[in-house]
Amino acid sequence: MSGAMNRTYRIAVIDDESESLASICRALKKVGYDISSFEDGVAALQSLEAFQDIDLVVTDLKMPRVDGIDLLRKVREVNREAGFLIVTGHGTVETAVEALKAGADDYILKPLDLFELRDRVHQILEKRQPGNELRFLRRQMAAGRGTSPIIGKSPAIQRLLEQIATVAPTRSTVLLLGESGTGKDLAAQTIHANSPRSQENFLPLNCAALSPSLLESELFGHEKGSFTGALERRLGKLELADRGTLFLDEIGEMPLDMQVKLLRFLETREIMRVGGTSTVTLDVRLIAATNRELARAVEQQKFRMDLYYRLKVVTLIMPPLRERTEDIPLLVWHFLASFAEEHQRPALEVAPEAMQALVQYSWPGNVRELRNLIENLVIFSKQPSLHLSDLPPEVREAPPTGGAEGPPPPRLFEDLNMSAIEKQAIVQALEKTGGNRLKAAQMLGIGLRTLQTKLKDYGMTER
Template sequence: MNATGRILLVEDHAPSREIMKKALEKVGHTVVDVGSGREAVEQLSGGLEADVVVTDLMMPGMDGMELLKAVKAMDSTLGVILVTGHGTVESAVEAMKGGADDYVQKPVNTVELRRRVEVAIQRRSLMREVAELRVRLDEKYRFGNILGKSKAMQQLFEQLQLVAPTRSSVLITGESGTGKELIANAIHQNSPRHNERFLPVNCAAIPADILESEMFGHEKGSFTGAIGRKIGKFELADRGTLFLDEVGEIPPDIQVKLLRVLEELTFMRVGGGETIRVDVRILAATNASLEQRVSEGKFRSDLYYRLKVVTLHIPPVRERREDIPLLVDHFLAHFKKENARDNLTLSPAAMRCLIAARWEGNVRELRNLMESLVVMATRPVIDVWDLPEEYRQLPPEAAEEVLVTTGPVRTMEQIEREAILRTLQETGGNRTKAAEVLGIGLRTLQRKLKDYGEPGE
């Protein structure tokens, strides 16, 4: 296979630079050459698209090692090959330790240089493919903005797909912070009504005496203070979706009116005699047990049964811990971007603590924690001791099961398997070459192939 790419060549000694440039161009690479580390950084930050940086180690000013660090900080997938002095094994070792992808020794053998460059280009394109595969896998684990790979969430996504396009009312139940409003929004967005309004009404936040007029509107003079006609939420949401949040808090007299809208799609404004017909889809949410409110006589049973025809229940986070790594990664990436903290990562030990934590505030709590961890981070790695104490209480071993059975471990294995098989295909079955491209030992590759049930050579 002949991979050509874009190479940034850095060498202060002009004659050597010319030789290397020619050698690389001759086999089809595009080469941009500069005489110092400083210029190289400027090229890259100026938007130069490169696949590989080939740099001399010993240069005045910014040397090869410093450049290596700067390059990796800008784009960790960019390959760097260091050109080291003749016979200086130490500097070659240092280079590899410093994160170089490869090295060639001076005097540079052009055949050797071309081969190393080709491998680096292939490795980079493979890394990109792996990243893309990962994104595609991620897509499987989301429905709009809702993330979840647990069985419960996957089932919920299936139900959402079925119910969203209909005009059925849906009751969404779940503890605080589990994503009820997010789900309601997703239902609206995936319905034929998505170009019309999605109007949330928080039934617990609005005082009971005002709620009726908020929902249904009122006529001028219908009560003291009704100085003009008011259009209620039901009329405003006509042809769209009305989201009744904390529906259990609706007072009994309004419940009657609500039932009527649900069944006949008509109502009257407060103090009005005109029957108003609307086309509104009703979504409702509650974190209290409606059943219990029915048995206490606080919620009409006919309305309850009318609302719960389609019920979607979102389990609390502690009952779907497989979702935690996904959510943590998602919010970490989100807040890293928002705060321009690209280099921040979370240690595996800290992730284990988070997987095992209580999460009484569910996804909202998780989101808030990730934001504060990113904002408050003083080191590039967020580790166990950076977590507030309550997240370090449970033995992190509780997380092992999640990680081993369903966590990212399995996902990465799948990705690795695909990468290996694809590389083998590209090398025409040449295992030595495939191992080189993948940057793993031949024996490792053979062992993995055996695990996949591929016949030996």
């Protein structure tokens, strides 16, 4: 494991069943971890200060007097960084969900599969304690050298990129939430491309597109003769994605009985083909996405709570475009350049008032809507630059974002002195273009030379 190069990870194991305790300790020692063991929660609490130096706690859930969740809360008081893996017997999944809510990283069911145990331990350590591989990837993505096609400089997008870099190398299940067109597909692909699985399959499956029975055989596959028309064995998407990534799009639309089967897979990592009699063990990373409010669907009992908690351990939120207007010019330039190349058309310039309208429009269809509009404009434009009149009416006449219900628009200028206004406009243009003078000049509708002279005149040459 990558972190082992620096130092050995320390793991505390707590279980009141002595045989189970011994076998967990043995399994973890064997792969080189440094283990401390405690025969129950009370014994662990008596040496609480020893937990300050622990990287991961593996604890049984049901123990007399001090159970796994009590222990978690106490340990977190002395060590906020420690990972938690809860071990639980069959039939206590509800409590395991409680444990996740209380901040545990993961849970695993008894009887324990020791390989699975090591796998989960490894994942939590990777996630919590960025190893070398992970730090490397992060640095690469931060320097813009990673394989991220996600464009944006807004804090929301930068945070998203950081989160993607963190989770990509792990096997964690990821839940992507966001409105239509915000880039969920793109994010799923980016996660896969930056994972150790990048050379294996990335398979998307849209849960809303198929009838329940078809969805089941699409996911799990079927044996020959399992239903009329099943003329031969067919592998499902899960099996085809073995060692790779399965992207379950519109998971919110998955029928309840399929949700049960998916949860079972996530817990056991095993499937049974429709009409089959034996199980197949798979190594699939799952990414799920939805534009529905899953929490609401859980309340309405349309989505299973246990599956929801299982999926949402790592949740990435895709911000709508109207909440990150500073990304709009970047996206406009990006799509202008790439469609100009694709359609062999000259690259268009954008008149300042056209750009302003593009920035102010609320983009209900998010990046997809922007992308489609720009492609259209590139194909149909007759002039070398885009003007307000080239834009569709809804964009041209858009009230500033926030609309009628929003707060009243701020007074445009506090100071009506002409050069103060000009200075403000220059500062804003530079901010919007990330300091790119050529683009700022374009946005202001003046030449680069003029901008440079003004910057000098106003003493604004330092940044």
